[in-house]
Amino acid sequence: MTGVRLEQLTKIYPTGVKAVDNLTVAVAPGEFVAIVGPSGCGKTTTLRMIAGLETPTAGSVYFGSRRMNDVPPQQRGVGLVFQHHAVFPTMSVYENVAYGLRVRRVPEHEVRRRVMEHLDLVGLGDLAQRTPAQLSGGQLQRVALARALAIQPSVLLLDEPLSSLDAKLRASIRTEIKKLQRQLGITTIYVTHDQEEALSLADRVGVMHAGVLEQVGPPEAIYRAPATRFVASFVGEGTLLEGHLVSARDGLAVVQAGPLRLEVPRPAGAAPLQPGPVWLCVRPEAVQLAAESEGAPVWEGAVEHLEFLGSMVRGELRVHGLSAPLLFLCPARAESSLATGQRVRFSIDPAAVSAGQDA
Ligand SMILES: Nc1ncnc2c1ncn2[C@@H]1O[C@H](COP(=O)(O)OP(=O)(O)OP(=O)(O)O)[C@@H](O)[C@H]1O
Numbered sequence: 524m525t526g527v528r529l530e531q532l533t534k535i536y537p538t539g540v541k542a543v544d545n546l547t548v549a550v551a552p553g554e555f556v557a558i559v560g561p562s563g564c565g566k567t568t569t570l571r572m573i574a575g576l577e578t579p580t581a582g583s584v585y586f587g588s589r590r591m592n593d594v595p596p597q598q599r600g601v602g603l604v605f606q607h608h609a610v611f612p613t614m615s616v617y618e619n620v621a622y623g624l625r626v627r628r629v630p631e632h633e634v635r636r637r638v639m640e641h642l643d644l645v646g647l648g649d650l651a652q653r654t655p656a657q658l659s660g661g662q663l664q665r666v667a668l669a670r671a672l673a674i675q676p677s678v679l680l681l682d683e684p685l686s687s688l689d690a691k692l693r694a695s696i697r698t699e700i701k702k703l704q705r706q707l708g709i710t711t712i713y714v715t716h717d718q719e720e721a722l723s724l725a726d727r728v729g730v731m732h733a734g735v736l737e738q739v740g741p742p743e744a745i746y747r748a749p750a751t752r753f754v755a756s757f758v759g760e761g762t763l764l765e766g767h768l769v770s771a772r773d774g775l776a777v778v779q780a781g782p783l784r785l786e787v788p789r790p791a792g793a794a795p796l797q798p799g800p801v802w803l804c805v806r807p808e809a810v811q812l813a814a815e816s817e818g819a820p821v822w823e824g825a826v827e828h829l830e831f832l833g834s835m836v837r838g839e840l841r842v843h844g845l846s847a848p849l850l851f852l853c854p855a856r857a858e859s860s861l862a863t864g865q866r867v868r869f870s871i872d873p874a875a876v877s878a879g880q881d882a
Pocket residue numbers: 536537538540541542560561562563564565566567568569716
């Protein structure tokens with residue numbers, strides 16, 4: 524197994540666009556890292572540099588201890604799955620998966636064995652003779668996956684492989700991809716603009732914004748302790764509030780936002796907050812309507828917006844003096860009827876609040 528290390532990787536296109544800005548990250552052998560960020564933040568450019576399809580303006584790509592910058596794409600041992608043009612339309616499923624092996628001059632009996640092995644792996648063993656036009660979107664993406672895996676790559680790169688699929692199919696194929704990755708133990712970098720997909724799939728998530736990798740960490744750490752305002756707003760639901768620091772001590776910051784004074788936990792190793800403005804990220808699970816919150820300080824707000832989600836209700840609380848309405852979630856019990864405009868009391872669980880300062 525091979526790890527991947529990107530060191531101070533930068534890409535400036537001839538147009539002057541700085542698509543990737545001094546990006547450094549190490550992916551351990553067998554690890555699954557997802558890179559997530561909005562459209563245009565540099566995800567595809569990063570993957571293409573790893574694959575050798577794009578030349579870095581500066582910085583290095585390492586596979587293990589080997590610097591790959593001068594190694595041509597077909598010799599890098601990467602499997603690639605892209606969103607578009609995922610399969611060759613005129614070739615059968617079998618021929619699609621065989622393609623990369625033929626290019627590598629693998630003997631025909633070995634081609635046959637590996638194609639069938641990988642089609643079975645993605646559950647398409649019976650469809651080898653079909654053409655892409657005779658397959659569903661989900662099946663097509665599985666062909667693309669089998670084709671990428673059949674060359675037994677040391678690194679698997681996936682660029683938005685599920686974005687053309689409907690929500691249900693996306694969820695089921697992403698579970699399959701995750702199982703396959705575990706089973707094969709292949710070092711995987713998965714790029715998506717869908718933060719939920721990234722959180723649910725990856726061992727670690729990297730959040731990218733305007734070419735810069737702003738934070739890398741396990742999904743829970745990214746969600747619970749976003750390092751920047753952008754990460755806080757892009758990953759997970761919640762409310763961003765403007766406040767200021769009241770006091771700080773080891774592992775804790777007292778912050779004030781409008782009427783709310785909160786003792787916010789600080790992640791281990793984080794630099795202490797400085798006197799001045801802070802942003803607060805209040806996750807919906809932090810907002811507890813009063814019945815559930817005996818003993819804690821209680822504030823009052825007006826229900827502004829309600830959405831029925833099935834098992835849950837999502838709503839917003841307008842609180843006098845706060846810079847934004849607070850997003851909350853509560854179980855949709857028939858007897859607990861919330862109504863728009865209703866005044867409710869609430870408390871906040873500071874464990875689901877994080878704070879930070881702009882650089
Ligand atoms: N070949 C190119 N020449 C010039 N600029 C480019 C080229 N490819 C991409 N860019 C620009 O570089 C930036 C990053 O593009 P990139 O395709 O890496 O983003 P992305 O994160 O993959 O976006 P998306 O989620 O929309 O796929 C964008 O501003 C884009 O317009």
